[in-house]
Amino acid sequence: MTADEPAALRDLALDVAREAAALVRERRVGGATVADTKSSSVDVVTEADRASEDLIRRRLLEARPDDSVVGEEGDDHSGPSGVRWVIDPIDGTVNYVYGLPEYAVSIGAEVAGATVAAVVLNAATGTEYVAARGLGSTRDGVALRVRPSPPLAQRLVLTGFGYRTDVRAGQAARVARLLPRVRDIRRMGSCALDLCHVAEGSADGYVEEGPNAWDWSAGSLVATEAGARFGLLPGGLAAELGETGRKVVIAAPADGWDDFVALLEECGFVGRNPPSEVE
Ligand code: IPD
Ligand code: CA
Ligand code: CA
16 A cells, blocks of 8 residues: 555545435435335334445445445445445434434445545534544544543443344443443444544543444544544453354543443453454
């Protein structure tokens, strides 16, 4: 990868995300219609999710036909270039359906498994979170920085829930242990935007077990380039459910990482295996 490639990938992702966000906004006029359900009756997909992903894939592969692409709503596409795009065409689909202005187009570009360029574009508000590895992250062109971490008892923590009822019951039990130990909890509804909120200093941390790469790929770079640490650790719930492969996704300002992770271990979010931080 040449030194200027992250910036070029970021600029392409931003052009494509702007086009997809316009489509997503346009399709919501008059209300979003649910096209199908996936893992459970509350895991919905709209026509706009599919149209947005089709558009993003088409535009990226027109510009860079040798790249690989993985997205939430389509089949994996494999190419020889070494660059893999990771797409969530709408992150926060339930908010989209209800008209809550917290849903985003998320596009990350990975090289050798690490995100090197990222765009998370809130399609409702137009706010653009953008990052390139080593070049920092911005919101609408202004550089982002995490907030200094207060003591744990004064931290505002973002979290999320999956769509399976057994998973949700386990997640709720962990949140019940965490809530009395921190300032408060927010469940905003978009993992990608949650990571951007940590980056911009509007939250002190994020934790959720089970999000997929398309949920966190772009947002993880926006967060780390703003001074956060990001990790995929063994999930406590995975151990309880006897499932391998589920990870707990954690982000926090670097100065608040160690005690946050220790607290999450006490509350059962993190499993007993030694943590394997990826960023
Ligand atoms: C969901 C959102 C949500 C998180 C879920 C994700 P979707 O993605 O990111 O905040 O809690 O785990 O599945 O379904 O809206 O693309
Ligand atoms: Ca998602
Ligand atoms: Ca989605």
